Structures are given as C-alpha cells and as structure tokens.
Amino acid sequence: MATISRPAYVLSAILVFAILTFILLPNFNAEPPSLGTQAKKGRKEYTAPKQNVFAELTAKEAEDVNEFLFEDLAHLNLTKTPKSNRDNFVFYLETLRPNKTDALAYLHGSSEPPQRWAKAILSEYRDDGPYMAHYMVSLPITSKSKTLPLTYVFNSGSNAVRIPTLDFDxxxxxxxxxxxxxxxxxxxxxxxxxxxxxxxxxxxxxxxxxxxxxxxxxxxxxxxxxxxxxxxxxxxxxxxxxxxxxxxxxxxxxxxxxxxxxxxxxxxxxxxxxxxxxxxxxxxxxxxxxxxxWTATEDFDSQPDGRELPPPVSVQPYGPRYKLDRKQQFVSWFGFEFFITTAQATGVSLFDVKFKGERVVYELGLQEALSHYAGDDPVQGGLEFLDTFLGMGKLMFELIPGYDCPAYADFLDVQWHQLYETNTLPNSICLFEYTSDSLLSRHTAQYSVTTSRNTYLTLRSTSTVGNYDYTVEYIFYLDGTLEVKVRASGFIFGAFYSANSSKTEDLYGHHVNEGLASSMHDHVINFKADMDVAGTANDMVRLAIEPMTKSYPWDLPEIKQRNTMRLVEYPVTEETFLDWPRNGGEMYIVYNSEEKNSWGERKGYRVVPGTGIASPPHLTIENSTTLGDGARWAEHDLWVLRRKDTEPRSADPLNYFNPHDPIIDFTKMANHESLQHGEEDDDYDGDLTLYLNVGSHHVPHSGDIPNTLMHTSASSVMFIPHNFLDRDASRESVQGVRLQLKGNGASGGFPGDIGDTRPGGDDDDDDNNEDLKARLRRRRRATALDKERRPEAKYFGATYEEGMKLGVEEFEPVLPQQYRSYENRVTDLGFNGSAAGVWFK
Missing domain, CATH: 3.10.450.40 (Nuclear Transport Factor 2; Chain: A,)
Incomplete structure (x- = not known):
C-alpha cells in the first residue's frame, strides 16, 4: 500500500469552504432591495397582527450570544480564530424555534410571546476526536441567561455527533x-x-x-x-x-x-x-x-425564426394585491395568512398558515433532500447526497428579476451567522402574484359563458447545491389550495463511460457523450406538514373508491344486481406510512375531529399529488447499505405521525456523518403509536404531523445534456380544501366575466333582467298574482327584446380601464444595475463544500 504524502501548497479557501454550514437567517431589519419598484407604487404600510416568533436571530442577537458563550463555556477555551478541528469554537448560530404549544398560546391567545432561545453548534475536540455539539442559550442575553445542552430534539440520546476525521481540510x-x-x-x-x-x-x-x-x-x-x-x-x-x-x-x-x-x-x-x-x-x-x-449551457449565436423578438412577459401595472410586513416576514393574500422564516440547512419554511381566519397548517417546510445513485463504478455504485449537510438555505443565491421571478416581484434578503460573522444573501427569496394561462373555472350555458382567471401567489427560492439548482415553491390558490413544489435543473452527476466487454453501465443509464454515461438516481425531497385543519384535533382517513355489486328496489325486476362503486372510509389509527394509491383509488384526507361546515360535513383538507410530471416517488433502493437508518423517511410516499415537541424534524444534517446510528432516527419516530385520541391513559390530543416526499426517478438521457430541464423534473403535493367551507371560496375573490349571449333571456340571464326566471329574478315575484296568460305575454315580450339586443358582459372583480405607461424595465430589467450579488463561491459536492477548512478565510 502506498503512503499518501501531502503536497506543499496553501489549500484554496474556495475549495475548503465549510463543514457543517447549515443555518440561514433572514434580515428582518434590512432596507427593502431595489427590485420590483413598480410593485411598490402606492403600497400602504402593512403590519402583521403578531410578532414573528419563528424569526431567525438578528445580527445583534448573534453577536451577544457569541460573547456570552465565551464566558459561560469558559472551560472549553473557545477561540475566535480556529486553526484546525483541534480547536474549540462556535461554528454557527440560529434560532431555536419555540415549541408549538408555546407558540400557539401566543399566536391565538396570550399577549406575551414565548421565551426566545438561540441554538449554538460548537466544534469540540474531545478525548476521542472532534465532535459537533448542540447547545441552547436563553434570550435576550442578561445576567440570568443560561447555556444548556440541546438534547430534547434528538432521539439518539446525545446532543453531539463525532466527526469521522480530524483533518477534513x-x-x-x-x-x-x-x-x-x-x-x-x-x-x-x-x-x-x-x-x-x-x-x-x-x-x-x-x-x-x-x-x-x-x-x-x-x-x-x-x-x-x-x-x-x-x-x-x-x-x-x-x-x-x-x-x-x-x-x-x-x-x-x-x-x-x-x-x-x-x-x-x-x-x-x-x-x-x-x-x-x-x-x-x-x-x-x-x-x-x-x-x-457540448457542456455549454448557452448558445449565443443561433438565430432560429422568432428568436429576434422577446417572449411575452407578465406585468403588474397597478401594484401588488398581497400585503407584506417585511420586518415580521408576514404575508396576507385573499384569505391566506402566514409567517416566513429560514434556516441554513433547509431554506424557507412557513408557519401558522391560515385560510379565512382558520389555521390549516402550523408548519410547512423542507426537512431533507436526498439523491441516491446506482452504477457500476466505485463512485456511482455508492453515491448519495443528503443536501441539508451542504446547506440548502446557505446556498440560496440571489434570484434574477425577470427570469427567476417576474420583474415586479418583491425580493427578500436572508442572513446566516457562522464563525462569529453575519453573512447576507441578497434577494434570495421572491414573492409575487401570477395569472396562469389556464382558467380556474369556466362554463358555457345555452345563452351565457362564464370564465374565471386562475391567479395564485408564489413564494420562491432556489438553492444551488453543487451540480443541481433546486427551486422550491409554496403556491397559494384562491380556493384555499396550498401546493409545495420542487423543480430541478443543472448538470447531472455523470459516470465515466467505460470500454470494457461487460458494458454493465447500460444497466444504470444511457451513453450520452463520447466518454460519459448517465447514472440513474432517485431524488426524494422530504417536507414536514404539521396539519391543523381548523384546529389541532385532527384525524387522518383513507377514503377509498371501491367497486361493488348491489341490488336496488327501483331496478327490479329488470336488473337484479347493478355493478357500481361506493365510498369506504378507513381511519388511520396508528402511526404508519401511505403510498400513493394505484389508479388514484383512495383519497387521503385530514379531517377536524369536531368542526363541521353548515351541511354537517367534517372540515377537511385532502392531500394529493400535485402539478408535477408524475406522482411523487419514494426511494427505489431497499435497505440502502449507504444510508443505513439515516433516511428511512424516503422509503414511502407519506407518513402520518403524532406531533411532538420532542420530534420537530424527520432528519438532521449531521445524519450524514453517522447514518447507521443517526442523531435523528426516523424509525424511532414512526413507531406505530396510536392515533386515536380520547383514549384512557393517553394524553394524545389528535395533533397530526405528515411527512411527505416529492422528487423523481431520474434516468438522465441525451436531453439532459448539458442541463436537466425544470419542466421535466417538477414534482409537487397539494393540500386541497375538502368540505372545509360551505362553498367554493374562490367565488368571492376571483376575477372573471359573465358574457350573456344573444338569445332567450329566460335562460342564463343576470339577476334582475327582464325574463329572469331564477329565484329572485323578475318573474319570481310571490306578490304578483298575474294569471298564466299575463305571464306568457311578459315572456313573449322579453323574448322579443332579447332578439334585438346585443350580447352583454358583466365582470366580477376589477378590470384594466385606465391608461398606463410602463418603462421597459418592467418588461426586461436592467440586470447590470439591479442584480447586486457579491457571492462568488464555488460550490462542490465533496466534504470540502460542507465540512472542511472552516478556519480558512
């Protein structure tokens, strides 16, 4: 065996960037960025109804915590200038989000916000090597502040994970x-x-x-x-x-x-x-x-017919219709309300999502993004990534106005605190309203046609993790539907195409260039959805659509038995997994256990595959030898668990270091506890948490060279109201038109029109004692008038009626002036991109 000698040169700071760079924090006190100027015209100041208790640390809070830890943990001899993993130092800081029980008491009752805590991750050198250890620090920093080991959120029995090598640099x-x-x-x-x-x-x-x-x-x-x-x-x-x-x-x-x-x-x-x-x-x-x-992603020279003209774009000349409190990161839009927060490992999460005044989801956010490969060489054969280890929040780089998001979008900055410094990622989240090219609804009657525009609100960010760009979206629809969607683009992680006689790489992908083969892999991206449908007391059911044979008395004697179908409800009575049903033959519904609508139906939200290219997948590989117990959540589509303050996440970035004995073991969370609340000797109150996966089975082909395309890699899950309200909520807020066609006014007319026979119409007058002949004469007159008049239109919602003048920047932003990122980091997929050389500048 050959001994490895180390070359004598200074390691590149770019290539040895940061070991466990996980936590990302928004700048709630920053001035708004200079993007979306047209969207801000005439905007009134808006204030959130409550403080964002999920907000990440401010720069001042982080500075105070760093100074306090040096005093309170003096026995560790912390240093601000670490030279290696033999030194003890504060690696990063973030907010320790409050327990749900405390947060709800404030958001929906108490006037006092819950106790605020910071989470500190320290690099500690112990007798058997280096560790990453978690602590919690009470805020604000005063003489009464204290530092405690953070253990209750992990089920490994420890607050620390041993780093397998001292010398990642x-x-x-x-x-x-x-x-x-x-x-x-x-x-x-x-x-x-x-x-x-x-x-x-x-x-x-x-x-x-x-x-x-x-x-x-x-x-x-x-x-x-x-x-x-x-x-x-x-x-x-x-x-x-x-x-x-x-x-x-x-x-x-x-x-x-x-x-x-x-x-x-x-x-x-x-x-x-x-x-x-x-x-x-x-x-x-x-x-x-x-x-x-062949690896170039751009072609600046080709000019096929039409490329000389710019494509259509969306504009917002009258300003935004949503309300945004930048300081509290709170949004209100047509019945939806929610808080935004971020973390360096997982990016953007939403909290306290309400619709029409009732909470629907307490927490919705990314947990982990897994990609697992297969191949016939030593790298592809065992390749997997747990991308929160690399920092999906820390790698949310600036979005490009007019491309990543419409030019009129609001852009939000993000901050994160590492190695005693606060770093800012400008314009890394965008918020905008958009109108789809397809309608929300339409109907053509005999003498009328009604159409409704499909307008939705999108909160978007993009994380560049090595070779892939993941775009994460939270989409809100006028009817109360909420969608979480992930799209991917970027370079595939290819395999070398060999020339040996076995050609076994053909089992795992395709030959896509002279010396390159593709490698099949699964993307499984896990989200937490803490469902609170009209409150915390919820039940999960499988509403099955099943065939049956039944005899009906009204069929007899001609048909003795009729082949038909029925609904059968199967309660989910214990913690378990669910896979998307064959033929869409079941509906997964979260019901409120007590609240009902006016028709006596339980208020619910249905969980369904969304608008991606196929049903979201789970991991193909069974009992992965590489992953161990580090990502068991990836083995099925959807999990239903009890919600616990001691189980805030399905995964942790440090699982990467010890997947066979992870600091968060999902199998200890999904352990078949009862979901039947109200039982004796059990304090379970019906508070459910769902863990669900989006992603794709990716078999790259020649069309993935040089880049995978977003429209072929999108995957999503939707949460759809199911008897949540008494009728379609979008009727109140949707924009559209009712076009009355030329013809018999008795069919499809507007309320109050001559000849309107609907309840409340001109012919439906209880006090009118006209005889039949008089009514017929009125009908004939109305028909005659109808033949003479032209079609009419009535609009619901506002229309564009005033003239407007838009600058060219509203269509094509001047990017050299408006794109202001100073980030020039090179991301990689080795330990050097996440776990090495944090002491280098």
Whole structure:
C-alpha cells in the first residue's frame, strides 16, 4: 500500500469552504432591495397582527450570544480564530424555534410571546476526536441567561455527533497527492495531469472523494479524478474513469494509504501494477471524456425564426394585491395568512398558515433532500447526497428579476451567522402574484359563458447545491389550495463511460457523450406538514373508491344486481406510512375531529399529488447499505405521525456523518403509536404531523445534456380544501366575466333582467298574482327584446380601464444595475463544500 504524502501548497479557501454550514437567517431589519419598484407604487404600510416568533436571530442577537458563550463555556477555551478541528469554537448560530404549544398560546391567545432561545453548534475536540455539539442559550442575553445542552430534539440520546476525521481540510491535499503520484498514468490515459500550483487550471485534473454516506465508521473512501471544467462549471460531466481506494482509518490524513486502483472494469493492487498493465498489448483504453462546447449551457449565436423578438412577459401595472410586513416576514393574500422564516440547512419554511381566519397548517417546510445513485463504478455504485449537510438555505443565491421571478416581484434578503460573522444573501427569496394561462373555472350555458382567471401567489427560492439548482415553491390558490413544489435543473452527476466487454453501465443509464454515461438516481425531497385543519384535533382517513355489486328496489325486476362503486372510509389509527394509491383509488384526507361546515360535513383538507410530471416517488433502493437508518423517511410516499415537541424534524444534517446510528432516527419516530385520541391513559390530543416526499426517478438521457430541464423534473403535493367551507371560496375573490349571449333571456340571464326566471329574478315575484296568460305575454315580450339586443358582459372583480405607461424595465430589467450579488463561491459536492477548512478565510 502506498503512503499518501501531502503536497506543499496553501489549500484554496474556495475549495475548503465549510463543514457543517447549515443555518440561514433572514434580515428582518434590512432596507427593502431595489427590485420590483413598480410593485411598490402606492403600497400602504402593512403590519402583521403578531410578532414573528419563528424569526431567525438578528445580527445583534448573534453577536451577544457569541460573547456570552465565551464566558459561560469558559472551560472549553473557545477561540475566535480556529486553526484546525483541534480547536474549540462556535461554528454557527440560529434560532431555536419555540415549541408549538408555546407558540400557539401566543399566536391565538396570550399577549406575551414565548421565551426566545438561540441554538449554538460548537466544534469540540474531545478525548476521542472532534465532535459537533448542540447547545441552547436563553434570550435576550442578561445576567440570568443560561447555556444548556440541546438534547430534547434528538432521539439518539446525545446532543453531539463525532466527526469521522480530524483533518477534513486535508481531503483536498490527499486527492491532489493521489493524482500527482500517478501523473504519468493520467497523462498516458487522460492526456492531462494534476497542476499542483493551479489545481483548478482548465487543462488540469482534480481528485475528489466520493461524497457518500461514510461507511465502516468513515474509514474507507473512493477518490475519483475529474477535469476541472472551470470554464463551464460542468465538473460533474467530466469524470475521468480513474479511481483510488483509500484507507482513512486514522484521524490524520497524512497516515492514510492507497489500497488499490480501478480503471475500465479492472482493479489493480498498486500503482506499479496499474503501470505494468498499461504496457501490455491487450490493455483496453476507455474513450477520453474531454470538455468542449457540448457542456455549454448557452448558445449565443443561433438565430432560429422568432428568436429576434422577446417572449411575452407578465406585468403588474397597478401594484401588488398581497400585503407584506417585511420586518415580521408576514404575508396576507385573499384569505391566506402566514409567517416566513429560514434556516441554513433547509431554506424557507412557513408557519401558522391560515385560510379565512382558520389555521390549516402550523408548519410547512423542507426537512431533507436526498439523491441516491446506482452504477457500476466505485463512485456511482455508492453515491448519495443528503443536501441539508451542504446547506440548502446557505446556498440560496440571489434570484434574477425577470427570469427567476417576474420583474415586479418583491425580493427578500436572508442572513446566516457562522464563525462569529453575519453573512447576507441578497434577494434570495421572491414573492409575487401570477395569472396562469389556464382558467380556474369556466362554463358555457345555452345563452351565457362564464370564465374565471386562475391567479395564485408564489413564494420562491432556489438553492444551488453543487451540480443541481433546486427551486422550491409554496403556491397559494384562491380556493384555499396550498401546493409545495420542487423543480430541478443543472448538470447531472455523470459516470465515466467505460470500454470494457461487460458494458454493465447500460444497466444504470444511457451513453450520452463520447466518454460519459448517465447514472440513474432517485431524488426524494422530504417536507414536514404539521396539519391543523381548523384546529389541532385532527384525524387522518383513507377514503377509498371501491367497486361493488348491489341490488336496488327501483331496478327490479329488470336488473337484479347493478355493478357500481361506493365510498369506504378507513381511519388511520396508528402511526404508519401511505403510498400513493394505484389508479388514484383512495383519497387521503385530514379531517377536524369536531368542526363541521353548515351541511354537517367534517372540515377537511385532502392531500394529493400535485402539478408535477408524475406522482411523487419514494426511494427505489431497499435497505440502502449507504444510508443505513439515516433516511428511512424516503422509503414511502407519506407518513402520518403524532406531533411532538420532542420530534420537530424527520432528519438532521449531521445524519450524514453517522447514518447507521443517526442523531435523528426516523424509525424511532414512526413507531406505530396510536392515533386515536380520547383514549384512557393517553394524553394524545389528535395533533397530526405528515411527512411527505416529492422528487423523481431520474434516468438522465441525451436531453439532459448539458442541463436537466425544470419542466421535466417538477414534482409537487397539494393540500386541497375538502368540505372545509360551505362553498367554493374562490367565488368571492376571483376575477372573471359573465358574457350573456344573444338569445332567450329566460335562460342564463343576470339577476334582475327582464325574463329572469331564477329565484329572485323578475318573474319570481310571490306578490304578483298575474294569471298564466299575463305571464306568457311578459315572456313573449322579453323574448322579443332579447332578439334585438346585443350580447352583454358583466365582470366580477376589477378590470384594466385606465391608461398606463410602463418603462421597459418592467418588461426586461436592467440586470447590470439591479442584480447586486457579491457571492462568488464555488460550490462542490465533496466534504470540502460542507465540512472542511472552516478556519480558512
């Protein structure tokens, strides 16, 4: 086995960015960004009815907590300038969100907000190595403040997770050393070698470890060589097919050794064995996978017919119809009300979502984003990502007005606190109203036609996690429907296309370029939906649509039995999973246990697959050897659990470090407890939490080169009112028109029109004692008048009637002036993108 020597050069700060950069915090006191100027014209100041008790720490709060921890945890000898994982330091801070029981007491009753706490994650060096440990600190900081181990939100029995290596910053050096030691081989087979002075040189190579769940306690890693692809950013399209297995049993990278090499279906015990094999006449070389125009995502030169003209866009000339309190991050729109908050690991979450004054969802937010691959090489064969480990909130970069969101959208900044600094991500969330190209409803009667526009509100963010951009949307519809939707775009994580005789990569994907194959993988993205349908006392039922044969007395004697169908309700009586039913043969409904509408029906919300390309999937791989117990929530579509303050999440970013004994084990949460409230010796009150998955079974094909497209990768779940109100709520707020066609006014006329025979119409007068002949004469007169008049239209809701002048920036924003991001980080998918070198600046 070869000992790995570390090259003597300074590690790049960009490539060794941050180990567990998880928590992201909004700037509630920031000035509004200079985007969506037209949308702000004439806007009245709006104030939320309550304080946002879920708001992330302000910069001042974070500063106070950092200073307090140095005093209160003096025995740890914390440092503000860590040099390695041997130092103890405060890694990041965020808000510890209040328990639901306390938050509801304030939001729907008490005048005093709940006690505010900060969560502090510290890097601690202990006798057996480095740990990441969680603490809670009471706010505001006073002489009475205290620091406690944060344990109650984890079911592992500990507030800390051991880091499997002391030297994550050394991973980059190890990879470069591997490539340098076989530079003659890489030059022979790949036509390139490592550039130790400029490791990201476009004509050089890089060597990275497989960023998968750490097996055998993190003691074995496979490294793969890539070309930088720095010009296009297409590194994950440029694997080079040479792999090295490293024994990483030691905490110290300089003690790691290379165990074997792999190339084109063959294993070699040493580099010399590899060199000797190349010289043999029967050695088979794989095609090279070189960068080129094929990885470029843009074509600036082509001009097919029509490209010389800009496409249609949406405008908002009269300003927004929603109300936004920027300081409290509170939104109100046509009956919907909700708070916004963010976290570095998981991005945007919503709290206290109400419709028509009644709470529907207490909490709706991302928990984890998993991608799990399959393949025939040492990297693809065990590749998986848990993206909150990389920080889906911290990687919410600035949105582009006019492209990511309409030019008139409101854009919100986000902050996060790490290593004693507050960082701002400008314009990383957008809020806007939009009108679909399809109607909400329409109907044509004999003499009239009615149409209603489908207008909805969208809250959107995009997280760039290495090779993928995930766009997360919360969409609100006028009828009370709420949708959570995820779209993906970006470069696939490709596999090297070998030239060996077995060609087993054909089992896992397609040949998509000269030296590149695609790798099938599952995207399973988990969301928490703490349902509170008209209150916390809820029941979950499966309302099945089933065939049956039944005899009806009115059919006899002609038909003895009729084949038909019926509804059968199956209560969900214990914590369990549900998969989307075959043929859509069941409805999953969350009912309020006590509240009913005017017709005696229980108030409910139905949970259904949304507007994506297919039913959202769950993980195909069974009992993943890589994931262990780190993501059991991914094995089914939907989970129904008791809500508990001690189970606020289905996953934790630190599960990545120890998936076989995770700090949050979902199997301990979904443990078949009873969901039947009101039973003796049980204090369960009916408060349900759903954990549901969106995503896709992704089999990349040639159309995914160079980028996967968002419209073919969208997936969503919708929450739809089910007897929640007495009628369709959108009737009150929708915009539309009723067009009265030329013809008999007795059919489909407007209330009060001559000839209107509907209740309340002109012919429905209880005090009118006209005889039949008089009524017929009135009808004939009305018909004659109807033949003479032209079709009429009546609008419900406002119409555009005043002239307006819009600047060109409302159609095409001047991006060099309006796009103000200063972020220039390069995200990667190795430990260096999340777990290494946090002490480097």
């Amino acid at each position: 050394g991973l980059f050096g190890v990879g470069q050393s591997i490539a340098a030691n076989i530079s003659d081989i890489t030059l022979e087979l790949l036509g390139a070698e490592i550039n130790l002075e400029k490791p990201e040189a476009p004509d050089g190579l890089l060597c990275w470890p497989r960023p998968a769940g750490i097996e055998r306690g993190g003691q074995v890693m496979w490294f793969q060589i890539f070309k930088p692809g720095i010009a296009s950013g297409a590194r994950t399209l440029l694997p080079q097919g040479i792999y090295a297995k490293v024994d990483a049993n030691s905490l110290f990278a300089e003690e790691w050794t290379v165990e074997e090499y792999y190339y084109n279906g063959q294993l070699y015990d040493t580099a010399d064995d590899f060199r000797a094999a190349i010289k043999k006449s029967d050695f088979v070389r794989a095609p090279r996978n070189d960068d080129g125009p």
